[in-house]
Amino acid sequence: MNLPFIGRLPVRWKITGAIMATTVVVLMGAYTGFVILDTTTFRQELLRDRKGFAETTASNVAAALSFGDQETIDSNLARLASVSDVQAAYVIDDLGSLRGTFRSNLVPPDEVREPVSLPVGQEAGAPLRGAFAIQTPIIVDDEVIGALQMRISSERLQQRIEHYRRLAGIVLLFAFAVAWILARVVASMVTTQVARLNNAVTHVREERDYGLRVPVVGRDELGRLAENFNAMIGEIAQRDATLEETVQERTEQLFLTTEKAKAASRAKSEFLANMSHEIRTPMNGMLGMTELLLKTEMSARQRDLANVIMSSGASLVTIINDILDFSKIEAGKFQLIDAPFNLREAIEDVMCIVASSAEEKGLELIVRYDPALPEGYIGDGGRIRQVITNLVGNAVKFTEGGSIRVDVEGHAQGGHAKLRIGVTDTGIGIAKDKLERIFEKFEQGDGSSVKKY
């Protein structure tokens, strides 16, 4: 049953309503039961008592009825005038003929003044308007010779019922009063503590005041609820205090660790930068001397050896430059330069660098440069060449057959250009789940492929 109106009522009103309804229903039910029982008992006793008079009278008129003594019949019936509630009495013979009549002035004039039809041979009764009809047989020597019928007024019963009906209003008011007082007391016993808890919860939620405690009243469920609330708030406060200390401690630890790591990284970068710089200087000297040596007269064997020194040194310088760039990046000192460069030539240079390796593997190198795009730009052409070189170099490295294609697309407008340079190969490719990791430091697509290639 969905009663939203009741659902919105405060608990105090719900308890009050429930107790009042229960009390009033029970009290009125008990009152109704009492009234029914009392009136039924009164009616039964009234009829039983008057039936005794009827039986006595029936016995007394038996001989008179047998011998047709009308005077005795009438005198016996007339004695019933002194019996309260008896409005009329009739003597009926075994053939149903009326043999004697008594009527008091209590019989209303508009009521039936004749006996009602009831079986003569047995005790019977019938309800009348404002009265009851009871009949008892007149028996002589086990033989039914007639019946005596009495009309018993139900006025006293009606008065009694009317009295109870009037009293019902008073009882109802009394029930309401008692139920109201009872309900208010019980409701306040429950709702006061609940309201106190509710206010405390609201206060704690809004003010974050975990030091608040509610008074514990009684040892019932509400008392235990208050105790548990206080205990819970205490535990939360203690947990918060511990958590705050832990967070502060961990934050300090993290800060120290981070600072140490940063210091170590800076030291490493500085070390690498210094070392690279220190190494590059003698290497340049060595390369310069080797270049001068190659300009002198040497045997073929000596020239080959000098060329090896030259190429190895150049490679070493390239590695050192890369390390130096990495150190600059980590140290935040890496800077791109703005200088004119020819993008098309830079790409062709890269293709020339990898041409020999591609030729060895039978790979076709393709460059598709959008003719609508200009060739000259201002930017860090060296870094662009370096990126393309790395991508194309990797493509050659991980492609066993087919082709490697470099696409240059985009648009230039108003002195600015937005380019897209794509390197596509027909190699092993990169798994989808590895795509996000390939731009991480020291990450490669597949460890097994790295070993293979």
Next chain:
Amino acid sequence: MLVPIRIDRGREPLRCLLGALAVMLGLSPGVAAATEPADTVIAIARFTVWPDDIDYGLSFRMCLRHDDPAIASFLDHRGTMIQGRPMSLHSVKPSRFGAEPCHAAFFSSGLADRAIIQKIGRRPVLTVSAQPGFARAGGVVEIADPDAEDRLVVSDATLGRHPLQLRAPLLEVAGRVAE
């Protein structure tokens, strides 16, 4: 249930004649307003209490003089239950009254002579008669004239020393006479 009846054979034609006369007059048995002698006696018997120690067998013994013409009105009532026993009709010679066991004895007017009443004496026999002065002579119940104020007449003196008891409702409808 058939009940034996002893009838004086010499009086049988008269009995039949009286019975036929009763039927012709339309006198039928009935509880209400008993007018026939038999009805009246039976009604009186039903308001009478006999001593517990008498034992006349299983039937209610109704006795009449063998020469009583009212015997015809009793014939149709044979077997009628009185005091829980079926009525049996007995014709008794006047000399045998007091010796024959009877619960009740009826005498038509003129047949209840003082000698018979004396013979019955204080035996527990309900004596009933329509003979004027019967109660005064020691009879238990005298049936008065239908036009009289009281239909029945009893003598308190007789009842006071008689072993039978009449119930109060009966006494209420009965007139009193001095012995």
